Amino acid sequence: MRAGSMDRLIEIQVATVTYDAYRNQSTTWETLVPLRAQLVNRLVDNRDGQHATTDSTATFRTYFYPGVTLDHRVMFEGQAYTIKSIKELGRRAGMDIACERIGK
Numbered sequence: 001m002r003a004g005s006m007d008r009l010i011e012i013q014v015a016t017v018t019y020d021a022y023r024n025q026s027t028t029w030e031t032l033v034p035l036r037a038q039l040v041n042r043l044v045d046n047r048d049g050q051h052a053t054t055d056s057t058a059t060f061r062t063y064f065y066p067g068v069t070l071d072h073r074v075m076f077e078g079q080a081y082t083i084k085s086i087k088e089l090g091r092r093a094g095m096d097i098a099c100e101r102i103g104k
Helices: none
Strands: 009-018 025-047 052-063 073-076 079-089 094-099
Touching: 009 052, 052 073, 052 079, 073 094
Parallel strands: none
Antiparallel strands: 009 025, 009 073, 025 052, 052 094, 073 079, 079 094
16 A cells, blocks of 8 residues: 555544433444545446436545444545445555445
8 A cells, every 4th residue: 555645534433322311312423533545436326317426435445443343434525434344455454445425
């Protein structure tokens, strides 16, 4: 992996569950670690009739960080992405994180 190609900044986030005084459950997302990454692949859905494009999936290549699981999520350019797969590169040298965008 070349450091110069990692020109994007992503955040790996973890869900935290808290309870209020009435025992109502609330889930919030906190940043676990910010990472420099390379945007390897971005698939775009094109809608010809509506003149709209949406980014639905993306793959990020970054340095290896232990403990990242499918329960975490990725924040990139203000958009949240669910992690669909994590592929280790080399012997803990890096990882490819395949994600799917949440929402619109």
